[in-house]
Amino acid sequence: MSQPPISNASTQTVTHVPSPPPKPPNRFKLGYDIFMLIVISIDLLLISLDAVLMSQFSANAAEWLNITQSLVWYQSTVHEPLRTAGGFFTIFLVAELFVRWMIAIQRRTYYRWFFFPFVHWYEVLGCFPQLRMLRLFRVVVIGRRLYQLGYQVLPQLWIERIKFYGDILLEELSDRVVLTIIANFRGELTDTNAQQSIINSTLTRNRAHIEAAVLSMLRQELIPQLQQLKGNPTTGNVIATEVGNAIEEGLANTPELRRYVRMIPIAGSLIESQMLQIGHNVGENVASAVTERLLDAERLDALMQNIAHGIANMDTQNSALETLIAALIADSLSGLEAQVKVQQWKHKDMLNL
Incomplete structure (x- = not known):
């Protein structure tokens, strides 16, 4: 049985047609x-x-x-x-x-x-x-x-000088414009109403971004620290022991319970001692179970989402928050102003002037 001929399309190689040379000027x-x-x-x-x-x-x-x-x-x-x-x-x-x-x-x-x-x-x-x-x-x-x-x-040196001084002129003009805008904005921040309006509008427009940023930081920093409690036997034993001691101390400091137990002849003291030991063991087991359940990855992530959502939707009518945001805005403006004042053309070795 003869095989079908191989299509020429499968064996053709793609050739790049060179672009035509640019036309000479008229x-x-x-x-x-x-x-x-x-x-x-x-x-x-x-x-x-x-x-x-x-x-x-x-x-x-x-x-x-x-x-x-x-x-x-x-x-x-x-x-x-x-x-x-x-x-x-x-x-x-x-x-x-x-x-x-x-x-x-x-x-x-x-x-x-x-x-x-x-x-x-x-x-x-x-x-x-x-x-x-x-x-x-x-x-x-x-x-x-x-x-x-x-x-x-023109000679190349002249062209370089023209470009250089043109860049200087544009940079100085743009710097003056930016510095004027920053000064006007800084002046508006001195007005309490304008400052409150800026803070409210900024937080309202960026609540989703704030929530995402806080959640990312919590997942990156806090969740690993909490999960170390679950994976660290020393820390887990300390928590369980302290909870057991607290329950044992609570049973021991309950006079009614001690009085009823001691009313039992002969075995009263033994029952009291065993009851305190049982309370200690129950406390340790409860602490271990609670730690195991609370530090579960899904529960921790859900908790961090609720925390981030609460922070993002916080009330902006807070004097401490207003002071913090105003300080951040002022520092940002000062940093931008200092950067604008740097004359970049002085750092360019374009010409040997």
Whole structure:
């Protein structure tokens, strides 16, 4: 009898198709980005230079350096043509922005045709003469795009310094915000009503977590200690002996029982002695049986569950509890505040400054 042919599917090996290599950037778009980067950089350079030379600071510095005539020549001769050139730059940027908007509408780049000015808000605002410094955002966007494509727009050291000081600025700003929030929250805790409301709401929302945490600690710490009493013969014998002695002492200190027993002639003293010994033995047996039953694993776990549930559902109108929780919150805020005040950037060996 011939065997059926083996399916090719069972013998085929899974081959991983290599992902296609990334597409090279469009040369026209890349060249256009570089061109716009140069144009906007020149525009910003001229704007900054003109603003500095037309300021009162430049006048004072020129007077101190005895070059007032040169500065006056610039202000009277170069300033107006430079402003005119800035106007042409602005017209060019407005036209360029409008053309890109039309292209985005034609290509349906955005969900709605009017989304373009909102996405490129910094370019729209940068077209106004009073907000021309916003054109710097366009330079940053183009530079970042070129950097992602692998073109080194700025030296690596400059990039590291920019990132470093940017991290410093963000860290200091966020630290100030967090410290202000902590100070405001600490101030609210001084109000008794606000403090009571915070404690009540905190405990009410987390009763299930409190019960689970208390039960976990009881199971981890208390149950093993109690079960050691069951497994430790020395401790168990001590408890049983003490209970037996207590019952024996109780029988011995019962005058009515002793009087009735001694009324029995001849055997009264013997019966009394045996009765005390029997009471001692009964006490030991009862103590051992009670210990054995109470320290059973299931009974202990049920007892710990009841204890944890009682602690989690305790009444919050307790001055000692309020003091404890307020102290814990204050200590937590102090620890968080101390951690926030640590300037992490000082521990970074990013730059050799």
